[in-house]
Amino acid sequence: MEKLRNGYLFPEISMRREAHQKKYPDAKVISLGIGDTTEPIPSIITSAMSEYALGLSTPEGYQGYGPEQGQKGLRKAIAEKVYPNMGIRDTEVFISDGAQCDIARLQMLFGRDVTIAVQDPTFPGYVDNGVIMGQTGGAEEPSGRYAGIEYMRCAPENGFFPDLTTVPRTDVIFFCSPNNPTGHAASREQLRQLVDFARRNGSIVVFDSAYTSYVSDSGDKPRSIYEVPGAREVAIEISSFSKFAGFTGVRLGWAVVPDELLYADGTRVARDFDRVVCTSFNGASSVAQVGGLACLATEEGREAVRRVVGKYKENTRVLVDTFAALGKEVYGGDDSPYVWVRFPGQRSWDVFAEILEKTHVITVPGSGFGPGGEGFIRVSAFNSRERVVEACARLTSFLA
Amino acid sequence: MEKLRNGYLFPEISMRREAHQKKYPDAKVISLGIGDTTEPIPSIITSAMSEYALGLSTPEGYQGYGPEQGQKGLRKAIAEKVYPNMGIRDTEVFISDGAQCDIARLQMLFGRDVTIAVQDPTFPGYVDNGVIMGQTGGAEEPSGRYAGIEYMRCAPENGFFPDLTTVPRTDVIFFCSPNNPTGHAASREQLRQLVDFARRNGSIVVFDSAYTSYVSDSGDKPRSIYEVPGAREVAIEISSFSKFAGFTGVRLGWAVVPDELLYADGTRVARDFDRVVCTSFNGASSVAQVGGLACLATEEGREAVRRVVGKYKENTRVLVDTFAALGKEVYGGDDSPYVWVRFPGQRSWDVFAEILEKTHVITVPGSGFGPGGEGFIRVSAFNSRERVVEACARLTSFLA
Known part of the structure; x- marks a missing residue:
């Protein structure tokens, strides 16, 4: 601290x-x-939450603890509607109270002894949670860089994408696309490079897609890292209803941890993440989850x-x-x-x-x-x- | 892991x-x-949540991010109604999505290098989050004890309270009263001993009062550790709306970190906890907070x-x-x-x-x-x- x-x-x-x-x-x-x-x-979403909340005062409508990983129906809706044809299973989707909280839980999972890389510039949460976990040295002045973190410069001069041939290997790479703050959405080719780089190095990519609903319909920019072949073996994707449905106050997000993502010893990362979720978290608010389902369940x-x-x-x-x-x-x-x-x-x-x-x-x-x-x-x-x-x-x- | x-x-x-x-x-x-x-x-609570949720679809009713530490009104209601005459200020109350999540955030704050003591038996979350943070050695078989944790035996034979003269000093003491699972509520004298012990040793007590609303009206068992003189200088209290208002699915809790609680170097623990809350958490669901306020604001x-x-x-x-x-x-x-x-x-x-x-x-x-x-x-x-x-x-x- x-x-x-x-x-x-x-x-x-x-x-x-x-x-x-x-x-x-x-x-x-x-x-x-x-x-x-x-x-x-939109009122179709708030009505669902409102009705559910009122129902909590009736014996039929009352619900206590839900599954820590989230309501089955919502996990399924995300798998099907957000990741169509990407082979994401509902059991790989962990519902959360927002991407920022998932970053903290992932950093808890990774622990103090991992090395991380981040885009530069990027959302400060990745680094700050890493600092709290003790992954870094002190901040250097005047740059504010923390010793021990690999900063991958993303500037207009390099198409907002690092030259990966010059980036040292790290255990974890945090990558936000569309990027906060630059607004740059990585191209399919750039994400392909990123996935290949991670596969070669045995790194885990934490792909933050919180702004993916803003990607234009041109089609050449993936909305999820799982559009890229091989990503299931290296990438966790975190995302959120905040910027997509106005849930900044309601609080709802999710993380996808594919079954194929393994540690070097062959055990599943998802098993450990599940354990962190069950130990450090008790599930997102049931009211928020009902709202999330209303965002996705119908075309309306x-x-x-x-x-x-x-x-x-x-x-x-x-x-x-x-x-x-x-x-x-x-x-x-x-x-x-x-x-x-x-x-x-x-x-x-x-x-x-x-x-x-x-x-x-x-x-x-x-x-x-x-x-x-x-x-x-x-x-x-x-x-x-x-x-x-x-x-x-x-x-x-x-x-x- | x-x-x-x-x-x-x-x-x-x-x-x-x-x-x-x-x-x-x-x-x-x-x-x-x-x-x-x-x-x-109770419908007085669900109606408040329901109405608020519906209002989110109107320009007047919409709210985005709230303060990470929680809505002012709710912090104030907790300070006044849960801690009457205990000198707790609203700024010392941090609203959360439940006590289990606060345990994780506190363990993030404490980090890997602290020593901890727990009641034995007690709620597993304190130890499990400590294990994830790397505070312990491996589990010993067949007891399941983790090396490096001080287990304070609480059995019928000792009035469910440890003989503190035999307990070694630790940096942090997790203490749950009324205890989960034994149901024992510590007496005023027991809590006085605990506070004195922590003061002598320079330890922080994390007092979990999630079940305090079940304490009988007899008056000799404190409902908060802050009823004990000197507690503000050594104790954090975590609590929850889950067992008290049926919010297990709605998710709402709080932590009290008094201004007088200082590290050995004289800096405020609350300052660091605030930073963890702002970095790893984005506030409890606004809908849940409205429900929490309805539990406390009126006599009804x-x-x-x-x-x-x-x-x-x-x-x-x-x-x-x-x-x-x-x-x-x-x-x-x-x-x-x-x-x-x-x-x-x-x-x-x-x-x-x-x-x-x-x-x-x-x-x-x-x-x-x-x-x-x-x-x-x-x-x-x-x-x-x-x-x-x-x-x-x-x-x-x-x-x-």
Whole structure:
């Protein structure tokens, strides 16, 4: 814990927001910061949760502990609807209270003595949970890199994908696609390289697909790592209802641990993960699970959720156009709710602070996602169309 | 993970139950096994959750991420209603998805290099999460004790409380009262000894009060460790809505980490726990939190919950009377939903298997809670009155 010196990124931003609001009590702050959904959940989903909750007061409707691994029906719906034709069995799907919690449980499973690689930049949760588990040395200044972690640089210059011939072997590789924060979705060829690399090295890939529902329909970018042959033998996939169905507060996610994923001694990783789930967790809220099933079970539910994702994707378009019109180097957006903007020669926290001071718009400093994010900011599409448009107007006056 | 060889107790029982049901397809199995609530949740609570869930489909009612530490109102209600006059501040209450998950997060916080003590017998989660974190050596056969853990024997012979003058110092002491499985609630004098012992040794007590709502009104048994002077400087308390409001499936609990609890270097434990919560967890389901608030906010809610606890307590009385009438040594029950029955000279799993075979009643073998539980079974009051009475009739014919 001592090594984890800096504030966690989002609480830090939240503190700065409060300070700003105190300084400017009348300012209408617009948050394009934390990736928190703002659109209401479709009523087909909330009605299912509402009815289930009410039923808990009746002898017929009451349910206590469910299986720690999640309700059978939900596991089946995920296997069939999220992973069609990928050979995922319902027993390989472990329902959770969100991808962040699964990262922690996976890091508990891996323990202190593993080596890990992460994209740079990437979501801070992989590294931070590794630091808590004692996998790393201290943080180096001023980069903020932790000793012992392999940072795989993902920048515009390399198509946001590392040259794997130069990456040393690690036991575990955390890989987020579409990436948070860059918004880059790995191509089929890139994921093929990743899977081959892991197979050659006997590494486990933890593939975070929390933003996969934002991938465009062009077809050349896989929505799951299991679209790539051989992935079942090397990859765990974690994902979430948060960004896909607005469940950030309701809390629901899942992890897929295929039966073919084995340790060097031939035992199944899934057996140990099951044990961690049963020991450290007692299952996701039954109410949330009913909501998750309503998202997936019917075409009506799936269409309702797609419409919400579509709204955020329109916001992303507005953001990309705004920054492009300002002559900025802008990435992401096509396959993700995040836009990644470069401010050459500037420090991310300075850009963040200047934008907040001048426009009352919250963004996220790219350096919060790793040293490779320095000089960028992440702008989130999670807000109402109206506020996104207003924020873009302010940004345009300020940056033009 | 290698060391954690045996199946986790409750999944193991669940497998045996399935096998039994397969062998006797027509048998009406009655579970007095896992401590899973069966009574419906009072409608004042489910209505609140139901309404909130429905509101998530409206712009006014929608909420995304809440604070990782929980909703302010709920933290406040717990501080005021669960800990009246104990000086607990709302900021010291961390809302969670259940006590078992908090045990895992606390073990993550403590890390691999701490020494721990547990009651023997006790809830297996403390030890199992410690084994996953790498705190222990391997399991010794046949006792099942893990090397490196201090087992504090709690038996009828010592009033279910260890002689602390013979217990070596450890960094952390897990203490569950009312105890699961023995049903013993520590007296004020016993807790005073425990707090003094921890203060002298510079140990942290993790006090699990998940069953505290079952403590009788006699007044000589504290419902919280914070009733004992000095506890704020040594104790974390974890607790849950599961057994108190029937939230085993809804998932809601909390941990109290007082500001005065410091590491040897003078830094606050709460600061690090906050960091673990923000890194490894994203808050309890918002729907569950609304339900939790409805349990506590009004006298009507509190009374509704008390009535449910009262029903289980009547079941406990039936169970105690049944075993007593059979001439068995029987403990617990007064202050807990568990009854602890001795079968001298027999092995717990044999007793479990024989009862299941002959009466189709599920109990829990005492040895599943540690070597000190050998020769006992735990019988749970969590079932309908009708089924408890039926189970008692069967047990009487078999054991008489």
